[in-house]
Amino acid sequence: MNTAAELDTSLPFYHAQREQWTGLRRDLHANPELRFEETRTADVVARELESLGYAPVRGLGGTGVVASLPGSDPSRGIVLRADLDALPIHEANSFAHASCRAGVMHACGHDGHTVMLLGAAEILKALPTLPGSVHFVFQPGEEGGAGARKMIDDGLFERFPTEAVFGMHNWPGLPAGEFGLRTGPIMASGSRFRIVVTGRGAHAAQPQLGLDPIPLACSIVLQCQTIAARHKDPVDPGVISVCMVHAGDTDNVIPESAELRGTIRTLSSALQQQLQRDIRTMCEGLAAAYGARVQVEYFQYYPATVNTPAETALCETVMRETFGDERVHANVPPNMTSEDFGFMLEERPGAYVLIGNAKPGGTSTSLHQPTYDFNDDILPVGVRYWVELAQSYFKR
Ligand SMILES: [Zn+2]
Ligand SMILES: [Zn+2]
Structure with missing residues (x-):
């Protein structure tokens, strides 16, 4: 089982940002918004991206936000995707960052997904220009709203030329900082x-x-x-x-x-x-x-969320080389839950992976439960995965 300290020592480069990312994640957790009402969340995301030097595009799929890190070849690009919305659940936690909106709660960890992708935008901006562009997609309405479909219908892939798409979801059934993935269907x-x-x-x-x-x-x-x-x-x-x-x-x-x-x-x-x-x-x-x-x-x-072989193999290689074989669970069984990233995977090759969210001792609550919380220990792990994936993709 990984402890927070072990995660830190394995990720010294990311340690400095950790406190800031945790603060941002808890702010989002305290201010959850339901599907297609994520205006404050989108404001926070756009503000953070602007402070990093990006020019975010707003309004795709309603409240979606996209920022691009241009590569040397503008015809090439990949999408890294996070989701913005919360659920109509009344939070039962009593910690300081518990939801301040009655009946609305980040019970699926999309607050953590959003911050991990912002972290990747921050780190990649400071690194040398890549051969292709990285499009950071902050998608609204994942919880039953098909926000991914709405962004595609709003011209996501025409406005942001994309050859592959990548998604990631926290998974309380896996220990913190470990990864699960599989080729083919991963969700129903x-x-x-x-x-x-x-x-x-x-x-x-x-x-x-x-x-x-x-x-x-x-x-x-x-x-x-x-x-x-x-x-x-x-x-x-x-x-x-x-x-x-x-x-x-x-x-x-x-x-x-x-x-x-x-x-x-x-x-x-x-x-x-x-x-x-x-x-x-x-x-x-x-x-x-x-x-x-x-x-x-x-x-x-x-639709089913179906991972393509080459892109899944790339993700697995990145995970193994970055975090070690012992943290990678290839060929995890598929889940009968559903996920609208499947719409993106119908349009482009790519892979949707799971990142372990369980606290030490394995006591994390399941997704969609009123006592759930995203585990901030994995913020640097998820950021690093995105950064290594973007770099590795264009080295192929
Ligand atoms: Zn959910
Ligand atoms: Zn979710």
Whole structure:
């Protein structure tokens, strides 16, 4: 287990900035903002970038901020990406930098991501010019807002020529300062569904006069589990969860309709499409058998986050050479959580990696919990990863 002192001695070059980065991180933590409302956060980021000599561009994807460090060949460039937004969670911590906004909290560590990327902008600015440009992308709305997609739609890759994209997320399941990565999918695609079955309402004691939608809805819930278990390759992960069931308002009336809502998570777009197709076919078949009507709607919010082989190998080499083999966990299992960096990876090659956030003793709280906090010990580690990655990328 790494202690803060061990991290410091392994990173003397970064030690001097550590206090300043911690202060900035705690300021962001105390002032969290929800997706697409990150105006103060974007102000802080832009102000810091300007003080370093950058000319940040604002407004991409709403509240996004981008700053470029020009390389000697302006046609070449890479994106290093952090996310800005907090969550609608009421913080349960009582330390001095706890959220001062009721019901809003940096419970996913995006405050730490933002500061690590600012740190990289600071260090790289002081180093010799690279062969290509480094675009520092501070993205809004990661938590369910598809801010990455909005920045791409606002011309991110046209305004900032990009040949590869890189992202990083803190991970409480890994010890502080260690890294996890894998080629291929590292996080799942996510889509939501809404199924409405419509029959005919009736008196509870006269079902023959109506068409009860509830048995049909129950059959659909059960068949969803059969699709997940029997229609797909068992080694290709996929989850179908029906999370909301609603029908009727009282105990003596057969309702007119029933509504089901839930989520599909897969590690590939092909399986996501297959499961969507199979659910629709099953719903329509069951509804026909019952003589009812059914409406099936999907809302795909995030694609799978799929790392490309060459860029992942580069990240792994950088981690091993910079931090030592014992801190690198190659081929970590994928997670069924979702992440909108997948949109960037659909457009450009790249890699999304995990940086360990667990405090010594492994007591860190999970992401999205009211007692979570980013571990400031890893700020210099994450900064150094970004700096070494940018330099190594253009040496290839
Ligand atoms: Zn999150
Ligand atoms: Zn997050």
